[in-house]
Amino acid sequence: MDVKKSLLLWIVVTLAFVACGSNHVGHVAYVAMAGADQVAGYKVDGSGKLSQLSGSPFSAGSSPSSIYVHPSKKFAYAANRDGGDISLFTIDSKSRALTEASKRTTAGSNPSSLSMDSEGKFLFVANSGTDNISVYSIDSSTGTLTEVAASPFPAGSRPIALTVSSGGKFLYAANANSASVSAYSVSSSSGQLTAISGSPYAVGVDPYSLATDPGGHFLYVANLESRTVSAFTIDATSGALSTVSNSPFEVGANPISAAIDTSGKHLYVANSGSSNVSAFSIDSSTGGLTEVTGSPFSAGSTPVFAAVDSSGQFLFVGDQSSKIYGYSIDSSTGALSGTEGSPYTTSSSPSAIFTIQ
Numbered sequence: 001m002d003v004k005k006s007l008l009l010w011i012v013v014t015l016a017f018v019a020c021g022s023n024h025v026g027h028v029a030y031v032a033m034a035g036a037d038q039v040a041g042y043k044v045d046g047s048g049k050l051s052q053l054s055g056s057p058f059s060a061g062s063s064p065s066s067i068y069v070h071p072s073k074k075f076a077y078a079a080n081r082d083g084g085d086i087s088l089f090t091i092d093s094k095s096r097a098l099t100e101a102s103k104r105t106t107a108g109s110n111p112s113s114l115s116m117d118s119e120g121k122f123l124f125v126a127n128s129g130t131d132n133i134s135v136y137s138i139d140s141s142t143g144t145l146t147e148v149a150a151s152p153f154p155a156g157s158r159p160i161a162l163t164v165s166s167g168g169k170f171l172y173a174a175n176a177n178s179a180s181v182s183a184y185s186v187s188s189s190s191g192q193l194t195a196i197s198g199s200p201y202a203v204g205v206d207p208y209s210l211a212t213d214p215g216g217h218f219l220y221v222a223n224l225e226s227r228t229v230s231a232f233t234i235d236a237t238s239g240a241l242s243t244v245s246n247s248p249f250e251v252g253a254n255p256i257s258a259a260i261d262t263s264g265k266h267l268y269v270a271n272s273g274s275s276n277v278s279a280f281s282i283d284s285s286t287g288g289l290t291e292v293t294g295s296p297f298s299a300g301s302t303p304v305f306a307a308v309d310s311s312g313q314f315l316f317v318g319d320q321s322s323k324i325y326g327y328s329i330d331s332s333t334g335a336l337s338g339t340e341g342s343p344y345t346t347s348s349s350p351s352a353i354f355t356i357q
Helices: 002-021
Strands: 028-033 038-044 050-052 064-069 075-080 085-091 098-100 111-116 122-127 132-138 145-147 159-164 170-175 180-186 193-195 207-212 218-223 228-234 241-243 255-260 266-271 276-282 289-291 303-308 314-319 323-329 336-338 352-356
Touching: 028 064, 038 064, 064 111, 064 352, 075 111, 085 111, 111 159, 122 159, 132 159, 159 207, 170 207, 180 207, 218 255, 228 255, 266 303, 276 303, 303 352, 314 352
Parallel strands: 207 255, 255 303
Antiparallel strands: 028 038, 028 352, 038 050, 064 075, 075 085, 085 098, 111 122, 122 132, 132 145, 159 170, 170 180, 180 193, 207 218, 218 228, 228 241, 255 266, 266 276, 276 289, 303 314, 314 323, 323 336
């Protein structure tokens, strides 16, 4: 009898534990929607299908154009382009719902892009209206931002995109109006930026997006008005850039966003003018690009971003018709195939996405 009671108790406790565990949302995507002043949250299931989080969408500042999640998964930040400030959100550990802090952090004019070092010590903000980059230290307990000494740091004309190389040693900024990329070394202690010798580097007309591979070996720049991608190798010691042989590489019309898969084997470029995605294999030795069989892949109407999911299995592409297109990535070939339920409708045009597991 005691054995039966013990077994029954074990079953009840186990079921209760499973029920509680089922309330935990793990794999999620946060989508900035500039036109609605909101950030939407979605669950991402094992097939890449998106379903809205409870309480989503969440209010943000004026025209959130970029979103970034802290490595701790406790905080998220949104750059509010028209508000000239940064929203801090706390992330509920179970539901993954967002709650915005009562006070926003002032940035420069038209903050357009966010990036962060891998340890989550510093947040970098491209201010496209004031031609500079703001740098903030991050309080690991509260997520609060404090601007570092000497910030903001000068950039080229209209810095529109940022990326931090692997390890957080170097920061790169795409300057849309000066057809260049600015390169900086990042102080690991203070977060201060120092221009790298040779910077800025010339690229195509209207560079609009940057992508680095996970190993920090290569940098790719989508040139909106040149229909090309510029490719560079990154010097591991200095951060200096050297042009890859045969660069720039041709893509579709108005390439607006570039993303690399988590293995570093494939590059994806969303072409807003031709409404498709160009896919390339990356030569691991040279950084050269070879177009994937079947590329370009159709991507709705006027895509505005492409982002590889944190799991490395999926690519998400947002377009101006208030939709997000989901694709499964063939890990061997890099080819794309639509996920179940794609495209997913959003309440407003999406401007950026960030996923976590």
